[in-house]
Amino acid sequence: MSDLSITGAGATADPNAREAPPASQVRGYWGNVWQRLRYDYATLFFLALIILIVASAVFAPLIAPFDPNKASMAHRLKPLFFRDNILGTDEQGRDILSRILYGGRTSLLMGIAPVVVATIVGGLFGVVAGYAGGKVNTIIMRGMDVFFAFPSVLLAVAISGSLGGGMINQLITLTVVLTPPLCRVAETATSQIRSMDFVDAARASGASTTSILFNHVLVNAISPVLVYASTLVSASILLASGLSFLGLGVSPPTPDWGLMLSTLRQALYVQPIVCAMPGVAILITSIAFNLVSDGLRQAMDVKA
Amino acid sequence: MWLYAARRLLMTIPIGLGVTVICFALIYLAPGNPVQSLLPPDATAKDIEELKHAYGLDKPIPIQYVIWLGHALTGNLGISIQTNRPVLDEVVRALGNTISISVISVILAFVIAMALGILAATRVGGFLDRFSTSIAVFGISVPSFWLGVILVIIFSVELGWLPATGMGSAGSDHFSWFQWSEAKYAVMPIVALTLTPLGILMRTTRSSIAEVLALDFIQTLRAKGLGRTAIVIHAIRNALPQILAMFGLQLGYLIGGSILVETVFTWPGTGFLLNKAILTRDIPLLQGTILVLAMAFVGINLIVDLLQTAVDPRIKRA
Numbered sequence: 001m002s003d004l005s006i007t008g009a010g011a012t013a014d015p016n017a018r019e020a021p022p023a024s025q026v027r028g029y030w031g032n033v034w035q036r037l038r039y040d041y042a043t044l045f046f047l048a049l050i051i052l053i054v055a056s057a058v059f060a061p062l063i064a065p066f067d068p069n070k071a072s073m074a075h076r077l078k079p080l081f082f083r084d085n086i087l088g089t090d091e092q093g094r095d096i097l098s099r100i101l102y103g104g105r106t107s108l109l110m111g112i113a114p115v116v117v118a119t120i121v122g123g124l125f126g127v128v129a130g131y132a133g134g135k136v137n138t139i140i141m142r143g144m145d146v147f148f149a150f151p152s153v154l155l156a157v158a159i160s161g162s163l164g165g166g167m168i169n170q171l172i173t174l175t176v177v178l179t180p181p182l183c184r185v186a187e188t189a190t191s192q193i194r195s196m197d198f199v200d201a202a203r204a205s206g207a208s209t210t211s212i213l214f215n216h217v218l219v220n221a222i223s224p225v226l227v228y229a230s231t232l233v234s235a236s237i238l239l240a241s242g243l244s245f246l247g248l249g250v251s252p253p254t255p256d257w258g259l260m261l262s263t264l265r266q267a268l269y270v271q272p273i274v275c276a277m278p279g280v281a282i283l284i285t286s287i288a289f290n291l292v293s294d295g296l297r298q299a300m301d302v303k304a
Numbered sequence: 305m306w307l308y309a310a311r312r313l314l315m316t317i318p319i320g321l322g323v324t325v326i327c328f329a330l331i332y333l334a335p336g337n338p339v340q341s342l343l344p345p346d347a348t349a350k351d352i353e354e355l356k357h358a359y360g361l362d363k364p365i366p367i368q369y370v371i372w373l374g375h376a377l378t379g380n381l382g383i384s385i386q387t388n389r390p391v392l393d394e395v396v397r398a399l400g401n402t403i404s405i406s407v408i409s410v411i412l413a414f415v416i417a418m419a420l421g422i423l424a425a426t427r428v429g430g431f432l433d434r435f436s437t438s439i440a441v442f443g444i445s446v447p448s449f450w451l452g453v454i455l456v457i458i459f460s461v462e463l464g465w466l467p468a469t470g471m472g473s474a475g476s477d478h479f480s481w482f483q484w485s486e487a488k489y490a491v492m493p494i495v496a497l498t499l500t501p502l503g504i505l506m507r508t509t510r511s512s513i514a515e516v517l518a519l520d521f522i523q524t525l526r527a528k529g530l531g532r533t534a535i536v537i538h539a540i541r542n543a544l545p546q547i548l549a550m551f552g553l554q555l556g557y558l559i560g561g562s563i564l565v566e567t568v569f570t571w572p573g574t575g576f577l578l579n580k581a582i583l584t585r586d587i588p589l590l591q592g593t594i595l596v597l598a599m600a601f602v603g604i605n606l607i608v609d610l611l612q613t614a615v616d617p618r619i620k621r622a
Contacts, residue, residue, distance in 0.1 A: 146322030149602050150594075153561030156324070158594045161582045162333035238447050242564050245449050246582060261450060265568075268468075272457040279450030286445040294441075 036299040043295025046288045052286055057104030066095035068102040068255050079271055088274035090260070091267050095276060100281050103255035106167070107285065110249075111233045111239030114174035119229045122179040126186025126225075131194055132216060141187060147180040156239055160248040167250045170243055174236055174296050185228045189221040227302045230293035234286040257282050309610055323602060324376065327595040328369050334587050341587040344385045381592030386584045391592035394577060399596065402573030403565070404481075405490055406558035410499035411605060417502050420508025426536060428514060436506060443503020451466055452496040452568035466492055467471065471572040492535050495571045497562060500553035508550045510544040545616040552608030557600040 027035065037043060056063060065084055072093030080088050085095040129140040147155065156177050163169040193199065194217065202212050242260030243249050252259065260278040269276050334341045339352055347355075356362055363371075371556035375381070381391035383535040420436035426434050460468035471489050473615055480486045516522065519620055525535050563575030570576060574593055 032575045151560030162330040172310045272461050
């Protein structure tokens with residue numbers, strides 16, 4: 001009698017208790033990440049900024065006021081707000097704003113593509129090294145160590161300087177530079193997870209290696225790898241613009257922020273402010289990617 | 305500790321060898337065959353024969369590597385195509401100029417980063433924390449060569465206070481740090497180099513000190529009645545090994561990665577040498593400079609690791 005009344009009272013007091021457990025249990029990991037991001041307005045703002053930058057690069061032909069390669073001998077090196085050339089013109093009379101919009105295509109490609117390839121390649125090697133351990137680990141990781149003996153800028157200059165300029169060579173260089181650090185992060189994450197009890201439990205209950213790798217190891221290793229990869233986008237953009245600045249990037253007249261800075265440097269004493277503009281584009285893009293990656297790190301709860 | 309030091313020293317050998325393999329391979333990355341890369345285009349048939357013989361270019365690649373390594377170990381890094389002088393001489397002359405501005409920059413960055421990092425870590429979420437963190441984000445996001453251009457615009461073009469390029473009025477031969485008329489040439493390169501390590505070091509300082517401040521023993525110190533300053537000093541001492549490690553890494557990055565800033569200011573260091581090698585496609589010069597810089601980086605890492613074990617005896621890594 002008393003038992004019944006207690007359960008009855010509990011049911012009436014909290015009728016939804018059984019149907020809806022606490023929200024955090026329902027959402028799962030990615031749901032929690034999204035919940036934390038939703039209220040992180042700073043990160044959302046910079047995420048929106050990135051989307052805007054990407055969109056303005058993709059739709060450059062629609063929004064650019066001028067043809068980025070159309071030279072005009074009469075209007076060389078004009079200041080800001082000269083007629084319709086909002087950001088002035090360069091040493092060949094080409095519209096700076098249009099060239100910055102088109103240049104975003106190169107810079108974003110150089111920032112994102114090498115990181116994606118390096119994440120896949122480096123991540124794969126890292127997971128294999130971390131999961132296999134032993135000799136395989138030694139061979140892969142000691143091989144990667146050799147690349148860590150170079151500061152990243154020096155390694156990029158070494159490879160790019162030997163290969164020569166051009167877009168493909170630049171993509172290859174950046175990918176080679178970014179792969180070892182990603183491999184190391186993936187290896188650390190994997191070998192930590194491998195030694196955890198739930199992996200042993202899965203193995204004891206007869207799960208296959210493939211199943212353990214995909215269902216247990218990979219899903220847990222992916223957060224630190226993704227967070228780390230996101231920090232590399234800005235690094236890759238800076239490195240790429242540096243290589244272009246040294247003449248190791250796309251060949252003129254293709255618009256590229258680093259290359260623009262390099263050629264405009266000759267006109268420093270004529271139009272100083274105009275000459276600095278491509279760098280502002282690099283800086284804003286790089287800050288946006290850095291802050292979004294900081295926000296992701298917090299939301300995914302990955303330690304630095 | 306000595307056992308660890310010996311083991312760490314031994315570990316450097318395979319890495320050093322790996323570095324030489326990569327540097328050797330650079331000749332094969334360059335388009336065209338190695339003979340074209342190593343000799344000026346107007347080389348005579350006799351020159352080509354001599355080079356082929358000296359480097360064993362008609363032999364299999366592993367043997368070529370061994371011959372090349374033998375040359376490199378005895379200080380023969382080849383002849384610069386452009387200047388016709390031994391590469392080693394060129395690199396040694398430039399290296400001092402790079403090391404001097406890099407060391408000053410990284411020390412400057414370290415001092416400012418420690419101050420800002422400690423202020424930020426002890427006031428998490430406060431105004432000073434936000435201010436320092438913003439500087440750090442700017443530091444790691446700004447392209448150093450663009451910062452150099454901005455400095456030139458402000459201090460050379462607009463204000464006319466500092467010379468835009470070069471090293472001393474009479475070139476690098478009579479450069480003196482103790483005369484303003486000469487030392488002023490180094491001011492902007494140093495500032496442009498400082499900001500990136502400043503940002504990174506400030507973040508490391510902030511996070512590692514904040515981490516220590518959250519540990520239990522700090523609570524104990526507080527319970528014992530220690531003042532704020534004394535507690536922060538405890539935290540700094542505990543966080544120092546981690547910060548020192550980052551300090552060494554940043555010094556290495558600056559020495560190896562100063563090419564962009566040196567190019568902007570035509571500062572006659574190794575980075576400028578590399579830029580010259582790239583522009584003139586002087587592969588021997590490129591290869592030799594990179595080998596020396598990478599070896600310097602390996603050496604710095606070794607020293608930092610050993611110093612770290614000396615500072616923090618708890619570190620007994622395998």
